[in-house]
Amino acid sequence: MKELSLNILDITENSVKAGATLTEISIVESGDTLTLTIKDDGCGMSDEILSTVENPFYTTRTTRKVGLGIPLLKMAAEMTGGKVKIVSSTNEANHGTTVTAHFFKNHLDFTPLGDIKETIVTLIQGHPDTDFLFTHQTNSGEVKLDTRELRVALEGVPLDTYEVIVWIKEYLNEQYQLLDNR
Numbered sequence: 402m403k404e405l406s407l408n409i410l411d412i413t414e415n416s417v418k419a420g421a422t423l424t425e426i427s428i429v430e431s432g433d434t435l436t437l438t439i440k441d442d443g444c445g446m447s448d449e450i451l452s453t454v455e456n457p458f459y460t461t462r463t464t465r466k467v468g469l470g471i472p473l474l475k476m477a478a479e480m481t482g483g484k485v486k487i488v489s490s491t492n493e494a495n496h497g498t499t500v501t502a503h504f505f506k507n508h509l510d511f512t513p514l515g516d517i518k519e520t521i522v523t524l525i526q527g528h529p530d531t532d533f534l535f536t537h538q539t540n541s542g543e544v545k546l547d548t549r550e551l552r553v554a555l556e557g558v559p560l561d562t563y564e565v566i567v568w569i570k571e572y573l574n575e576q577y578q579l580l581d582n583r
Contacts, residue, residue, distance in 0.1 A: 404515025405437065405504075408477065410523065411470035412439050412500055417528050419443030419498070423549075424524075428517070428537040433507040434483075435514070440499040445491040454487060474502055481508035518573040521546065525569060529561035541583040544576040 409426060416424045421441035429436045446454065454471050475485040483503040490496050504511055521535050525548060532552075537544045546569070548560060558565060 403512070405435075405474075405477070405512050406515035406517045406520040408470065408474045408512075409437065409439065409517070410520045412474065413441075413524055413533075415470060416441035416443050416498070417524075417531050419445070421497070421531065423532045423534065425534040426521070426536070428514070430506070430537075430539045432540075433505055435504040435506050435511075437502045437504070438499065440497065442497040445496040445498055446489040447491055451487065451489050455485075471500070474500070477510075477512045478502045478504050480510040480512075481505040518570065518577065521573065522566060522570050526561050526566050529559050539580055541580045544573065544580060546573065546576075 413424055413426060416439065419441065421443035423442050425438070425440040427436075427438040427440075429438075455475055471485070471487070478485050481504045483505055485500065485502045487498065487500050489498040517537065521533070524531075524533055532548045533546070534549070535544075535546045551560060551565070551569075555565065560566075560569075
């Protein structure tokens with residue numbers, strides 16, 4: 402994929418399909434490193450599935466015979482000297498999956514982050530009943546959006562309402578402009 406935001410979209414879509422009610426997307430940029438973490442409370446993966454998830458020719462999908470999300474993320478991280486770690490549990494009390502990818506931004510093969518704002522808006526608009534906690538920390542500060550807080554403030558107004566989506570876009574744009582001006 403040409404942008405990490407597309408990897409984030411793909412992996413987060415898998416979280417939603419796994420029944421996640423909350424997916425946390427965290428990006429931490431510090432110096433020359435970028436760490437991406439996607440954590441969900443979905444059904445988790447068995448050890449058998451977890452052992453094959455990095456294989457592009459394995460997928461649980463029935464619409465196509467390959468699953469490229471994790472393999473492409475792993476390749477993108479490793480091309481910069483980084484790595485990907487996946488932890489998953491099907492334990493009833495503590496189920497879910499965490500994907501963590503480390504990148505070295507100063508490497509020639511670093512994949513740019515891309516339009517993360519649009520990715521977050523797309524996820525919220527496409528899955529208005531799922532909660533997302535998005536944080537992006539840089540040396541200049543932090544952008545944060547928590548749909549659980551939005552739900553409380555909106556008192557029952559659906560997140561995919563046109564005016565809410567427009568507000569979310571404007572909010573994210575404002576937060577990133579503040580980061581850029583610091």
